[in-house]
Amino acid sequence: SINGGIRAATSQEINELTYYTTLSANSYCRTVIPGATWDCIHCDATEDLKIIKTWSTLIYDTNAMVARGDSEKTIYIVFRGSSSIRNWIADLTFVPVSYPPVSGTKVHKGFLDSYGEVQNELVATVLDQFKQYPSYKVAVTGHSLGGATALLCALDLYQREEGLSSSNLFLYTQGQPRVGNPAFANYVVSTGIPYRRTVNERDIVPHLPPAAFGFLHAGSEYWITDNSPETVQVCTSDLETSDCSNSIVPFTSVLDHLSYFGINTGLCS
Numbered sequence: 001s002i003n004g005g006i007r008a009a010t011s012q013e014i015n016e017l018t019y020y021t022t023l024s025a026n027s028y029c030r031t032v033i034p035g036a037t038w039d040c041i042h043c044d045a046t047e048d049l050k051i052i053k054t055w056s057t058l059i060y061d062t063n064a065m066v067a068r069g070d071s072e073k074t075i076y077i078v079f080r081g082s083s084s085i086r087n088w089i090a091d092l093t094f095v096p097v098s099y100p101p102v103s104g105t106k107v108h109k110g111f112l113d114s115y116g117e118v119q120n121e122l123v124a125t126v127l128d129q130f131k132q133y134p135s136y137k138v139a140v141t142g143h144s145l146g147g148a149t150a151l152l153c154a155l156d157l158y159q160r161e162e163g164l165s166s167s168n169l170f171l172y173t174q175g176q177p178r179v180g181n182p183a184f185a186n187y188v189v190s191t192g193i194p195y196r197r198t199v200n201e202r203d204i205v206p207h208l209p210p211a212a213f214g215f216l217h218a219g220s221e222y223w224i225t226d227n228s229p230e231t232v233q234v235c236t237s238d239l240e241t242s243d244c245s246n247s248i249v250p251f252t253s254v255l256d257h258l259s260y261f262g263i264n265t266g267l268c269s
Contacts, residue, residue: 004237006244009222014232017198017222018261020172022046024143025260027080029268033063040268049076053125060114062149066125074137075129077122077153081144081175085266088145089254094209096181101159105184108177108209111148119156127161134163139170143265144205144257147176147197151188158191166192171219174198174260175205178215188218189238195219199245200260201226204252206245216240224260 009017022045026032029040034056038047049067056063063080082088096106130138138157142150154171157164171193180188188195197219199206209215217240223233235244258266 004220004235004241007234007236009232009234013196013222013234014261017172017174017196017232018263019045020139020141021143021174021198021260021263021265023076023078024081024141024146024174025263025265027063027065027078027142027146028083028266031268033065033080036065042263052129053121055118055122057117060110060117062114062117063146064118064122064149066122066129068129068133068136073133073135074139075126075133077126077138077140077150079140079142079146079149079153081142081146081266083266085144085257086254089205089208089257092177092208094213094215096214099180099184101155102184102187105180105187106214107152107180107184108148108215111145111152111177111179114145115149115152115156119153122153123156123160126157130161130163137168137170138164139172141172141174142176143174143260144176147173148179151176151179151195154193154195155188155191158193166194169193171195172198173219174265175200175203175257176217177205177208178211178217180216181214182216185216185218185239195238196222198222198224198232198260200224201245201256202248202251202253203245203256204254205257207249207252221245 223244
């Protein structure tokens with residue numbers, strides 16, 4: 001529904017968004033990435049998942065993991081955000097470069113480079129799992145910078161594996177910055193991948209890089225309008241509108257980036 005409307009999120013949706021937020025938050029813990037052990041404050045929620053592999057790279061400090069949930073019948077890919085979030089927000093340079101798979105589309109260079117550092121190994125790991133468990137869903141999640149790399153990863157999997165489509169590939173992001181230009185956003189919509197983009201109150205990051213620089217969000221926006229988790233407004237449009245968190249610009253907050261559904265996102269605590 002490109003035009004879409006506004007509705008309240010269901011309790012089932014909020015539970016699902018909270019679960020993926022927990023996965024994203026847990027990825028900030030060194031015990032989880034690169035440690036590959038569920039040993040952290042919110043790890044009891046995800047400890048039934050088997051961690052298959054983790055990555056922590058040198059140049060762009062890209063941190064990611066692949067995990068498998070057999071009771072959930074899901075292969076999970078989790079990208080960590082920047083560990084020095086305030087520095088990262090200050091340094092968020094707006095350099096758009098061509099997105100090679102789709103002509104006419106442009107994406108943020110830093111996000112593309114960050115994903116590129118783990119791309120080949122990570123995709124090989126996911127596709128190996130998918131080959132072993134072809135009936136499983138694949139779900140990609142990440143907070144902050146991790147949400148941007150999660151989007152690029154979901155598209156990469158969609159492009160490389162014909163067995164993955166809008167019926168079994170899912171994307172959840174929290175506090176995700178804008179990744180590309182309107183042509184890129186429309187390409188994302190055209191894949192049909194279910195894409196739930198959560199924004200907490202006045203979180204500044206989803207408004208960066210600014211729309212004025214030619215960036216546009218895709219995905220249905222789930223806007224937490226106050227800290228009681230039952231207050232989540234959904235803008236059902238596939239492209240961002242002025243009806244959800246864009247309505248509060250320029251009155252944004254760094255603090256609202258650091259906690260989603262009462263879970264600390266950005267520090268392991």
